[in-house]
Amino acid sequence: MASSNKPEKPIHILFVGAGAVGCFYASRLHHVGTEHPLLSLKPRSNYKAIADAGNVQLQTHSFGNYAFAPYAVFPNIDAAVPSASSSSPTAAAAATPPSEGWDYIIVTTKALPDRTDDTATIAPLVSAKSCLVLIQNGVGVEEPYRKRFPHNPIVSAVTVISAEQIRHGVIRQNRWTRISLGPYGHGLSTTTPSSDDQVTRLSDERMRSLAQWWTELGGIRDVESHTELELQTIRWHKLCINAAFNPTAVLSGGRGNADQLTDAELRIHVLGIMNEIRDAAPLVLGAPFPDTLASPEKIVKSTERNTGGRPSMLLDWEAGRPMEIEVILGNPVRIARARGVEMPRLQSLYALLGSMQRMREERGKGKL
Ligand SMILES: NC(=O)c1ccc[n+]([C@@H]2O[C@H](COP(=O)([O-])OP(=O)(O)OC[C@H]3O[C@@H](n4cnc5c(N)ncnc54)[C@H](OP(=O)(O)O)[C@@H]3O)[C@@H](O)[C@H]2O)c1
Structure with a gap:
């Protein structure tokens, strides 16, 4: 030591x-x-x-x-x-x-x-x-x-x-x-x-x-x-996993990461989110995504092998706990928008999931 x-x-x-x-x-x-x-x-x-x-x-x-x-x-x-x-x-x-x-x-x-x-x-x-x-x-x-x-x-x-x-x-x-x-x-x-x-x-x-x-x-x-730039790049890269699989697990009715990839349309949707993040991140960070970080295809391949995994956002939703929607969806949409970059796939997830959470809470309070 x-x-x-x-x-x-x-x-x-x-x-x-x-x-x-x-x-x-x-x-x-x-x-x-x-x-x-x-x-x-x-x-x-x-x-x-x-x-x-x-x-x-x-x-x-x-x-x-x-x-x-x-x-x-x-x-x-x-x-x-x-x-x-x-x-x-x-x-x-x-x-x-x-x-x-x-x-x-x-x-x-x-x-x-x-x-x-x-x-x-x-x-x-x-x-x-x-x-x-x-x-x-x-x-x-x-x-x-x-x-x-x-x-x-x-x-x-x-x-x-x-x-x-x-x-x-x-x-x-x-x-x-x-x-x-x-x-x-x-x-x-x-x-x-x-x-x-x-x-x-x-x-x-x-x-x-x-x-x-x-x-x-x-x-x-x-x-x-x-370095600071490298770590921020890693944060945006990890978003490819979290922003793709986590919200989709909730919105698809409770499907785990590997299970989502067995559905042809969900697979296109998951890859679409990852590619949207990969396209936006260099514009946000002012530097290209390094080739050393796994591509969407590679992430999908390794996720397919990891059967049975259920993302934390799904567990939080099922337990009635608040989900990390703002940092996984809201912040990237806002940060990119402030630089003139729209992320329509993430924005849709953000709007839908945020509304689902709010509606459930309103119902819980007896307001609906
Ligand atoms: N678990 C994983 O495998 C994993 C992997 C990668 C990244 N992450 C990330 O790591 C972070 C932590 O996740 P986690 O899985 O460790 O969550 P967790 O098991 O739910 O732990 C969070 C803990 O923080 C406590 N807490 C919340 N607000 C607090 C406060 N104001 N004062 C003191 N304690 C407070 C919670 O207490 P209560 O029980 O009372 O709410 C809970 O014990 C999240 O951002 C998550 O997305 C997790």
Whole structure:
């Protein structure tokens, strides 16, 4: 294990959102001993289960089964706010936030900007030294964080993993571990030269530490560090999968990804969405899509082999939970439109799915 990046003081990392992705990636940063990052969790509905057990159970395809005992578990945001009076936490007084502030705040909630402003939720936790890390699907997720926290380093992360919380405090990772990281400066739309700006450089530095810990402490073999443009390109590329299969799963009456491809018209529709994103992304990003990223045909081929998978948006719809419509459909449509590019296939999905969700909620309130 390399020691080149060993900090002198303990590094305190807080995960806000202790679901499938949060618990898996927290557990792969966790090592007992003060020289390593100390991992704390801010769960929500699963708080009691995790706090009572004192750990999260992981059932993983990649690392076997194990228990991850977080350094501290907080019942609410207020309890996790660092204050001058809080003593330096020890394992015995585990629910005390670090008096010097959080080094990293990693947001692994579902990205639902139409429901909650997570930037406001975490605001009391953020100090000048805090690096914000967003491990969430979709595009445009970083913008509200940059607006509220103009000087904090931000790391944007895209993960290719299949994981779920099978019951409170028990996480199953079915396959894949890949996490792609990139600094987030001021967004690619501004005139500030991103790679040459202080907040971008700081974000890049913090990203490299995180990548090293996940690789060396966590044993994740496919942790990737990127430039801001590369990471945004990866976000738009991942959209080819999420914006094609997820909404279609709901609108087609509950069909999984591979199943959608057995229907001739749905197959044309899925490929049409992927090609629309591939055509729009270079105009949005100002750079071509690299050939190294899988083509729509390749994505379709590998999806066909992965039978039985049901996308998270379908699971959310069936459970009556809000879906990540804004970051997967609304943001790309708006971001592209602001650059004079229309995405009619995505726009149709956005309009229909958004309306379905609103109508169901109205019915639930007895208004219809
Ligand atoms: N799971 C995957 O395989 C996968 C793969 C790639 C990308 N992603 C993306 O990763 C992100 C996280 O997904 P996930 O699957 O980990 O979702 P998840 O299992 O539903 O976990 C999200 C967690 O965040 C909690 N939460 C929401 N708002 C919160 C708040 N204000 N304070 C504290 N906790 C809060 C939720 O609590 P409640 O239970 O109380 O709602 C839940 O425990 C999403 O953007 C998703 O699209 C997931």
